[in-house]
């Protein structure tokens with residue numbers, strides 16, 4: 534599903550290249566649940582942003598579902614993103630002026646999904662995540678855990694094949710964090726959604742089936758966890 538070949542990313546500062554990622558090559562199969570771990574500044578978010586097509590690598594190739602993302606024009610890249618990728622952020626990134634319902638609806642409007650299909654998808658998500666009673670509230674009227682549920686519902690609305698999550702529980706208390714991780718595990722095991730998360734938490738990583746350890750922009754270790762369920 535995802536193939537990275539020799540990905541490099543650097544930022545130039547006064548003629549000096551500061552490498553953030555070096556020689557990153559890996560393959561991620563459909564149905565995997567991968568955790569990217571490593572020290573602060575290791576390049577984890579940069580890698581996730583490249584996977585999510587939010588940033589471009591300086592060198593190397595990135596194939597997503599057989600398409601070479603690095604050579605696609607912007608319109609095609611956005612289409613690929615909208616059709617297949619759901620992004621979940623640590624700080625939720627909900628739109629404050631929109632209700633829960635409207636936040637979940639936003640990506641469906643971008644995709645020009647028709648009215649009745651929108652209504653039914655949103656109703657399903659609200660129901661599944663137990664937030665029907667919250668649908669007319671605004672993000673600042675919700676707890677952190679509830680906001681993250683809305684963030685995940687929004688990411689799922691467009692029925693993506695991959696969820697990319699950058700520290701999805703970083704702002705949450707442990708009980709809420711556990712609820713979110715259990716939800717990810719369910720989405721992965723029952724719905725077959727591929728999940729790639731950046732996390733600092735060893736415990737969160739145990740919900741997945743593979744850990745990529747990166748340090749100084751290099752993959753140092755690639756560990757399969759027992760009970761792996763790669764499809």
Ligand SMILES: Nc1ncnc2c1ncn2[C@@H]1O[C@H](COP(=O)(O)OP(=O)(O)OP(=O)(O)O)[C@@H](O)[C@H]1O
Nearest residue numbers: 544551553571572573574575576577578579580731
């Ligand atoms: N736009 C930029 N310009 C220059 N340097 C950048 C830029 N974006 C990121 N970096 C540098 O790239 C390195 C990796 O950043 P990244 O956010 O990927 O690390 P991380 O592993 O996710 O760290 P953390 O765990 O602290 O979030 C850092 O040293 C950062 O300063």
